[in-house]
Amino acid sequence: MHELEPGYRAETAPMDAWADVARWRKAERARLIDLRLLADPDERKARSELIAAELDLAIGKVSGRIVSVYWPFRGEPDLRNWAVQVIGRGGRIALPVVIKKAWPLEFRAWSPGDPLERGVWNILVPANGPAILPDVVIAPVVGFDDANYRLGYGGGFFDRTLAAMPKRPLVVGVGYTGSRIATIYPQPHDIPMDVIVTDE
Template sequence: MSDDRPLGYASPPCLAHEVDPAYFDPLAVDPQQAADVARWRRTTRERLLAERAALPASARTEMGRALAAGLDALLAEQVGPVSGRIVSAYWPIKCEPDLRGWLRRLLAAGATTALPVVETRAAPLVFRCWRPGARMTRGHWNILVPPEDAGTVTPEVTIAPLVGWDAAGYRLGYGGGYFDRTLAALSPAPFVIGVGLEAARLATIYPQPHDVPMDAIVTEAGLRIVRGR
């Protein structure tokens, strides 16, 4: 925003896109700014989801293969052998890249694989063990999840789906805040990898105090960012 504007005036709605990222304060708690960011995120989320849904199924399949290859390379470099490790991913919704085949390969290599589950609304996720062909139930938002008797684990590596992302490692998700709550609560902290489309890169998501950055981001174009921990 221009520096010569009078101080104390409330900004009009949806001005977040006009804020130069170099001057945006990620720790700002100004209510008007937070409202502007929330509105900007809603419209940006809707646009990115529509663009992703418009991709041909064949293109999404190829992107999923490329993402799996990128994840394999990243894990080999940052984590090492997956045997004995606990890795969580997600059940794909809303045209997300499908990584279930990649999870199957990790399971075959000796990893424990898990999926996130909403057990309590507005609370951190839990992670239940998953195996191909295992019984599934309908969970929050009608998403298929492992049943309660599948057993819970704490992941050492967790994959977070991205609607949008920025070069600082911040994630634009679906707006429920579940991943941020979960990542803030998990101890020990897992290695968190965001996966999404290259076209979903944003100059910034205008991070707020509750946003938790990813440790790494992988797109179909390869590894885009690894942050120091």
């Protein structure tokens, strides 16, 4: 319960075993998701637009590049309008697809109007199409720390995918400023993002 007290700082609690870290991450994940779901939808929309503007600065030119975004889920920043703008500027968009548990993600090309189907967790994904390798991967964060480590949903999909990719893309974590935590207690399997983009 001390983790819920105001002023609690994660680095004050020693984490000596993966079981301790996993238990802490589960609780922190639930807290952060609940926090962002409490935000007013109009506020989330405004914050998503700020994130989109910052993404343009972080990524730079998109013409001729494949940018992987995601379909928003559980209050995540909504970058769908930004993705359409990327296409308008000569870039291509890919969406991540969960093939099965403990496998790397597959990225499939997407444009507005392409058929979508419900994938894992009921998230919309491209219904068909060949797998492609993105030049930029945008990963939503549940939480993040100053070392650019990402707290996700606990499935390990993004870390597993990045470790398996033949060429590392630019990896950009996106989330709300309130998702910042002192540390995620990174483990050997955790891969830091190249940059984290927030609404501030």
